[in-house]
Amino acid sequence: MTSLWPKIEPALARVQKPARYIGCEDGSVGAGSLKGLVGWLLIYPDTYEIGLPNQGLQILYEILNERDDSRAERTYAPWVDMEAEMRRRGIPLFSVDSHRPAAEFDLLAFNLSAELVYTNLLNCVDLAGVPIHAADRGPEHPLVVAGGHCTFNPEPLADFVDLFVIGDGEEAVGQMTAAVRDWKASGRTPGSRERLLRELASVPGVYVPSCYDVVYEGPALVSVAPKYPDVPERVEKRTIADLAAWLYPKQQLVPMTEVVHDRLNVEIFRGCTRGCRFCQAGMITRPVRERPAEQVTQMVSDGLARTGYDEVSLTSLSSADFSGIDSVVRSIIDDPACNGEVSVSLPSLRVDAFTVGVASEIQKVRRTGLTFAPEAGTWRMRQVINKLIREEDLYGAVESAFSQGWRRVKLYFLTGLPTETDEDTLGIAELARNCVTVGRRHHRGASVTASVGGFVPKPQTPFQWFGQNTPEELRRKIGLLRSATRGDKGVQLRWHDPEASLAEGIASRGDRRVGAVIEEVWRRGGTFQEWSEMFSLDLWRDAMEAHGLSIDWYVHRHRERGEVLPWDHISAGLHDDFLWQEWEDALEASGTPDCRWTPCYDCGACTGYGIEHVVASAVAPAGGSQGTGQDLGSGGDVPVFLRPTVGAGARS
Ligand code: SF4
Numbered sequence: 001m002t003s004l005w006p007k008i009e010p011a012l013a014r015v016q017k018p019a020r021y022i023g024c025e026d027g028s029v030g031a032g033s034l035k036g037l038v039g040w041l042l043i044y045p046d047t048y049e050i051g052l053p054n055q056g057l058q059i060l061y062e063i064l065n066e067r068d069d070s071r072a073e074r075t076y077a078p079w080v081d082m083e084a085e086m087r088r089r090g091i092p093l094f095s096v097d098s099h100r101p102a103a104e105f106d107l108l109a110f111n112l113s114a115e116l117v118y119t120n121l122l123n124c125v126d127l128a129g130v131p132i133h134a135a136d137r138g139p140e141h142p143l144v145v146a147g148g149h150c151t152f153n154p155e156p157l158a159d160f161v162d163l164f165v166i167g168d169g170e171e172a173v174g175q176m177t178a179a180v181r182d183w184k185a186s187g188r189t190p191g192s193r194e195r196l197l198r199e200l201a202s203v204p205g206v207y208v209p210s211c212y213d214v215v216y217e218g219p220a221l222v223s224v225a226p227k228y229p230d231v232p233e234r235v236e237k238r239t240i241a242d243l244a245a246w247l248y249p250k251q252q253l254v255p256m257t258e259v260v261h262d263r264l265n266v267e268i269f270r271g272c273t274r275g276c277r278f279c280q281a282g283m284i285t286r287p288v289r290e291r292p293a294e295q296v297t298q299m300v301s302d303g304l305a306r307t308g309y310d311e312v313s314l315t316s317l318s319s320a321d322f323s324g325i326d327s328v329v330r331s332i333i334d335d336p337a338c339n340g341e342v343s344v345s346l347p348s349l350r351v352d353a354f355t356v357g358v359a360s361e362i363q364k365v366r367r368t369g370l371t372f373a374p375e376a377g378t379w380r381m382r383q384v385i386n387k388l389i390r391e392e393d394l395y396g397a398v399e400s401a402f403s404q405g406w407r408r409v410k411l412y413f414l415t416g417l418p419t420e421t422d423e424d425t426l427g428i429a430e431l432a433r434n435c436v437t438v439g440r441r442h443h444r445g446a447s448v449t450a451s452v453g454g455f456v457p458k459p460q461t462p463f464q465w466f467g468q469n470t471p472e473e474l475r476r477k478i479g480l481l482r483s484a485t486r487g488d489k490g491v492q493l494r495w496h497d498p499e500a501s502l503a504e505g506i507a508s509r510g511d512r513r514v515g516a517v518i519e520e521v522w523r524r525g526g527t528f529q530e531w532s533e534m535f536s537l538d539l540w541r542d543a544m545e546a547h548g549l550s551i552d553w554y555v556h557r558h559r560e561r562g563e564v565l566p567w568d569h570i571s572a573g574l575h576d577d578f579l580w581q582e583w584e585d586a587l588e589a590s591g592t593p594d595c596r597w598t599p600c601y602d603c604g605a606c607t608g609y610g611i612e613h614v615v616a617s618a619v620a621p622a623g624g625s626q627g628t629g630q631d632l633g634s635g636g637d638v639p640v641f642l643r644p645t646v647g648a649g650a651r652s
Contacts, residue, residue, distance in 0.1 A: 003031070004091055005099045011085040019257035020048035021082065023096035026254040026307070029065055029073065031098040038177045038184065039105035040064050040072040041095055041142075045112070045120035046530070048096075051076040052253060053261040055315065056148065057111050059248040060169055070177045073097035073105070077120045078127070080527065080534075086127065093127040102128035106180050107143045110161075112150035115507035116500065116530035118157060119522040121146070125160065132519070134162050134210060139188040143180070143197075151207075152237075152284050153459040153567040155224070156510040156518055158209035162197060166205050166570055167237030167284075168270075170246050175203045201231045205238035207570060214512050219553055221511050224569045236571045241611045243270055243289045247299065254307045263311035263345070264303045268296050268328075272317040273596045273613070276375070277386045277586050278414065280458035281317055284572040286605030287613045288596055293324055297331050304342060311343045319346040323615050370401050373412035376420075377427025383589040384419050386582070391431070398435045402442040409435065409448050415477045416455040416469035416501070418586055425477045428452065429484035429491070436490030450485070451494045452478060454501035458508055459567040460574065462582035465559040468505045471537075474498035499537040503529060505555040506540060511566035514554070517543040575604040 012018035024030070042061055044051025051057065057074065064072035073095035078086060085091070093102040102108060108128060110121050125132050130141050137144075146157065147165040154164040165172045183196045194210075201208040211231045215222040226233055240246060252264060269290040272282040291299075300312050312332065316322065329344050374394050376382045382389055401409055413428045432450040439446025454474040457463045469477075478495045485491045506514060520543035521529070528534040544551050559565065561580055578601070585592060595601060596613050606612050 002101060002104060003099045004094045004101060007089060007091050008094065008099055011082065011089055011091065014085055015081040016079065017048075017257065019255075020076065020079065021096060022256070023099070025052075025256060027249075027251040028253060029061075029071070029097050032071060034071055034100070034104065038070040038107070038180045040070060040107045040109055040173075040177075041102050041105040042072055042074050043076070043102075043108060043110045043121075043124055044074075045077045045110055045117040045124055046528075047079055048076040048255075049257075049259040051111075052255050052259045053265065054111055054113070055249065055265055055267055056113075056169070058253060059246070060109075060173055062248050062250060063170060063246075064173060064177070067174065067177060069181050073100065075102065075124075077117075077124055077528070083123070083127065083527075092129045093124055103130060103142060105142050106184065107145050107176070109145040109147065112146050112148035112157075114530055115150055115156075115504050116535075118150075118507055118518045119526050119529055121157065122160060122519060122522040123527050132160055134160060137162070137193070139190060139193045141193075143193075145176075149281055149284065150508075152280065152570055152572055153508065153510075154207055154209065154570065155512045155566040156507050156514040158512045159515040160519075162208065162210070163200055164207040164209075165238070166207055166235055167572075168240040169238070170240050170248075172203060172205050172238050176200060176206070179203070198228065198231070204236060207235040209512075212569065216513075219550070221564045221566055223564060224512075224566070234569050234571050236609075237284065237573060239573075239609055239611060240270070241289065242614065243267075243291045244295055244614075247295065250302070252303055252307060254309075261313065263313050264300065264307055264309040265313045265315050266296060266299045266303060267291070267316065268314045268319060268322045269316045271613075272321070273594050274318060274321075275386050275582070275592050275594065277384075277462040277582055278375070278417065278455060278458070279317075280461050283461050283574060285317065286573065286603065287611065288321075289614045290323060293328050293331075296328055297335070300332050301335055301337055305337060310341055311345065313345045370406050370408075371410040371412060372397060374431060375412065375414050376417060376424060377413065377429070377431050378424045380589050381417060381420060381424040381427065383591050384586045385414075385417055386586070386591050388591045391434075394431065395434065395438050398438050398448075399441075402439040402446055407439070407443050407446055409439070411435065411448060411450050413450060413452045414455045415452050415481075416474050418463060418466045419589070420477075422477075422480060425480050426484055429481055429488075429493075432485070432491045432493075433488060436488075440490070447490045447492065449492045449494060450481075451496075452481060453496040454498045456501050456504045456508055459565070460570075460572045460579075462579050462586055464509070464565065464579070465561070465563075465583055467556045467558040468501070470556055471498040471502050474501065497532060497535065500530070500532070500535050502551070502555060503535070503537060503540045506544065506551065509566070510554060513547065513549060516547045517549060520546055573603075573605040573608050575602070575608075578603040 042057050044054050044057055061072045061074060064070045074097060075093060075095050094100060122132050125144055131137050143162045145163050146161045147169045151164040151166050179196060179200055183192060186192060197208045198211060200206050201211045211227055212224050213227055214224050269288055271285045271288040273286060273288055274282060276282055332344055374389050375387045376385055398409055411432060415425055428450060432448045435448045436446060457466045457468055475498050481493055485493045521539045524539055526536060526539040
């Protein structure tokens with residue numbers, strides 16, 4: 001085995017945070033041979049601190065290392081100081097497990113959870129000594145693979161990535177390993193790489209861009225169509241039907257330096273059927289697949305004993321929606337092995353599912369930060385986005401929190417949403433102010449942080465046709481909010497950079513031509529674009545201009561029905577009619593219920609795949625479907641009552 005450690009070690013003395021590059025974490029596979037095995041290098045294209053806790057990567061790491069024909073190691077994007085040292089000293093990208101050069105692996109597999117990391121992907125491939133363009137790679141090079149939520153529009157990276165895995169990766173990595181194993185055994189002869197890619201293109205959920213032709217007419221995309229008859233016209237996502245069968249990670253990595261989410265993380269379910277129209281994660285991961293409650297408590301108990309953490313996070317897209325969440329939380333806290341010293345956090349809380357019971361249970365040991373995401377400031381706007389949280393739901397949740405001892409609550413909002421008026425924007429300030437009033441009934445110093453992000457429309461959602469607000473417009477709206485909250489001591493306003501939202505907009509709905517822009521930004525030094533101190537909109541603007549692409553056309557323009565979208569050949573299972581109907585309903589501010597508790601409206605996510613929701617208990621979440629307060633006692637026959645559209649009704 002080639003270890004680069006003798007060259008890496010002296011470089012570490014010259015960089016910040018050398019622990020990022022050392023490995024040796026509890027749970028890691030350490031050094032080991034790749035001989036006779038398919039070698040996967042799993043890469044999170046951001047810093048170690050952000051990438052290490054990523055559960056998707058850790059799950060695949062274990063699954064691949066349990067197989068007897070593969071070995072997986074990990075790496076993360078080296079920070080700029082380390083990259084400079086590596087380039088100066090001739091050190092290629094290496095794995096943190098064995099410090100082996102990246103190019104010795106058979107597959108370089110990236111997890112893509114945000115668009116602004118795209119330039120880091122190019123940088124990692126280049127640092128590995130592998131040609132950045134897929135077309136320039138030969139049989140001696142590793143395959144460059146990508147998975148994660150961003151792959152639901154893979155086109156901006158189509159020139160750089162050999163194959164994308166769409167949807168859940170647990171089963172697909174096994175099929176890919178088998179194909180690569182046979183390819184290696186055949187000697188990787190000239191031309192064999194193309195044959196392998198074509199073979200992989202027929203694995204369900206695998207998209208191989210080089211097997212598709214793209215046709216444009218002027219600025220318009222006309223088609224993305226397979227070159228060969230045995231390649232699918234539309235790539236359907238992979239879905240693990242039974243999460244209980246995938247008990248991973250069993251050996252969560254315990255870092256030796258500070259990372260984000262530094263605690264035991266246990267995934268309690270996948271999918272979400274609340275139907276928020278802006279939320280790509282909710283749309284592409286349908287249906288809901290819960291882990292059995294006993295399995296959750298067992299995973300928590302085993303994980304805490306092994307790692308020594310005193311905090312566990314029960315992760316999902318909407319954790320308080322897990323059937324019987326109260327009893328799961330209680331059983332963790334009452335577990336004698338936890339000794340009354342373990343705190344539980346529930347990220348992604350829905351305000352309408354947050355009860356006093358859950359609040360009092362999770363605050364027993366330590367009060368971690370509490371964040372709610374009403375997303376919009378008025379009831380009208382929340383009907384548009386289908387986040388049907390009434391003001392009383394929010395105030396009730398906030399009341400629960402403050403009465404249980406919290407003194408500060410964080411609220412997440414979006415601005416720049418379809419049909420948004422200044423009244424909707426200013427509703428954010430009013431909601432935050434009212435929450436402070438609720439809090440001050442319990443503590444004199446109660447405060448609320450309102451965090452506002454600029455909305456970026458995402459592929460495979462009902463808002464995929466919407467023209468994104470310009471940075472100027474977003475800045476104006478933030479200005480309105482700043483004026484409205486000035487002098488309001490209990491409300492702290494935070495906002496995300498509207499310019500970063502623009503770059504995210506270019507990458508998220510781009511077609512294959514945007515690949516040249518990503519490459520240009522990278523060539524001009526634009527890595528770590530999701531880090532505010534590294535981000536530069538000028539790089540993106542200049543690159544778009546250099547390649548003759550219009551920002552207005554790609555980002556700010558509304559799309560027509562029938563327009564070919566760059567991701568039309570990738571299927572999250574959702575019928576086009578469903579998405580379009582949701583878009584029209586949004587424009588009319590009309591809500592759609594959560595299908596988990598009301599009749600199926602055939603979005604396609606279950607019906608097209610022969611699967612259904614998997615729930616551990618048939619008890620509906622507190623607050624009823626979508627927080628409408630409806631009685632769910634009679635199951636699937638429950639009529640859905642939605643409040644009238646007018647904002648005034650919600651302002652009581
Ligand atoms: S197919 Fe029906 S039950 Fe399944 S997610 Fe879509 S609407 Fe819900």
